[in-house]
Amino acid sequence: DVKVTQSSRYLVKRTGEKVFLECVQDMDHENMFWYRQDPGLGLRLIYFSYDVKMKEKGDIPEGYSVSREKKERFSLILESASTNQTSMYLCASSSLGTDTQYFGPGTRLTVL
Amino acid sequence: AQSVTQLGSHVSVSEGALVLLRCNYSSSVPPYLFWYVQYPNQGLQLLLKYTSAATLVKGINGFEAEFKKSETSFHLTKPSAHMSDAAEYFCAVTMNSGYSTLTFGKGTMLLVSP
Numbered sequence: 001d002v003k004v005t006q007s008s009r010y011l012v013k014r015t016g017e018k019v020f021l022e023c024v025q026d027m028d029h030e031n032m033f034w035y036r037q038d039p040g041l042g043l044r045l046i047y048f049s050y051d052v053k054m055k056e057k058g059d060i061p062e063g064y065s066v067s068r069e070k071k072e073r074f075s076l077i078l079e080s081a082s083t084n085q086t087s088m089y090l091c092a093s094s095s096l097g098t099d100t101q102y103f104g105p106g107t108r109l110t111v112l
Numbered sequence: 113a114q115s116v117t118q119l120g121s122h123v124s125v126s127e128g129a130l131v132l133l134r135c136n137y138s139s140s141v142p143p144y145l146f147w148y149v150q151y152p153n154q155g156l157q158l159l160l161k162y163t164s165a166a167t168l169v170k171g172i173n174g175f176e177a178e179f180k181k182s183e184t185s186f187h188l189t190k191p192s193a194h195m196s197d198a199a200e201y202f203c204a205v206t207m208n209s210g211y212s213t214l215t216f217g218k219g220t221m222l223l224v225s226p
Contacts, residue, residue: 004155033213040121042202042218043156058213090155099144099163099206101214103155 003027004104006091012110019078021107023091030096032074034058034066037088037106049074050096081111114139114205118217126225131175131190133220135203138184145186146204146214147177156202162186173197198224 007022023032031050035043035058045058047066055066063085067075074093078085088108092101119134137143144163148156160171167179177188186203203217 009153035216040218043216045213048213092156099214100146100158100161103148103157105153105155 004091004093004102006104006107008107009105010108012112013081014112015082017081019081021076021089023074023104024072025093026072029093031094032068033092033101034076035090037090043090046076083111086111114143114207114215116203116205116215116217118203118220120220122221122223124223124225125193127195128192131193131197131222133188133201133222135186135188135217136184137186137205139205141207143205143207145179147171147188148202148204150200193224195224198222
């Protein structure tokens with residue numbers, strides 16, 4: 001079974017802090033994705049990556065950056081957290097040439 | 113460009129009743145279509161997907177969906193709801209390239225009453 005894990009289920013941070021959200025997949029998938037999920041808005045793509053050290057902006061990249069130094073790991077970085085970044089963050093991965101994405105359990109981030 | 117519209121943010125059914133969750137899509141190329149389910153405090157799990165083979169697609173837990181090109185629809189159905197089906201359901205669309213991203217609908221919360 002594909003397994004996508006995220007470093008924390010719940011996280012509370014202060015405004016202005018630098019926040020790292022980690023995602024690891026164990027199926028040697030080339031593609032990895034970061035979404036945020038908000039009530040009534042569904043899932044919105046923040047960033048994605050098709051290969052190591054490669055990144056592409058999604059629909060809402062402002063205020064975020066990413067890092068992919070190893071194939072299995074994709075990190076989402078909030079350089080200076082703000083209260084409007086309070087949300088559920090979901091990581092996903094997929095194999096090159098397929099469209100089916102496999103999701104992690106999510107990290108619920110609260111910025112105070 | 114591609115988009116998905118899910119009609120109804122909440123759908124309520126009684127246990128044993130038919131489940132119908134609506135999804136309409138817009139895509140400039142023949143689409144691949146997906147339904148995902150999210151149980152409380154969990155990530156998304158794939159229910160089923162349409163990839164241009166059979167128009168009637170069967171998924172897990174007794175769900176199925178029918179691709180209707182003329183109506184640009186991909187509605188999700190289940191003949192008889194169980195309490196355990198209570199969850200949020202997301203429809204998603206992508207171009208069938210294997211390199212494109214998924215565009216999700218806003219989700220429909222399914223409520224099942226005894």
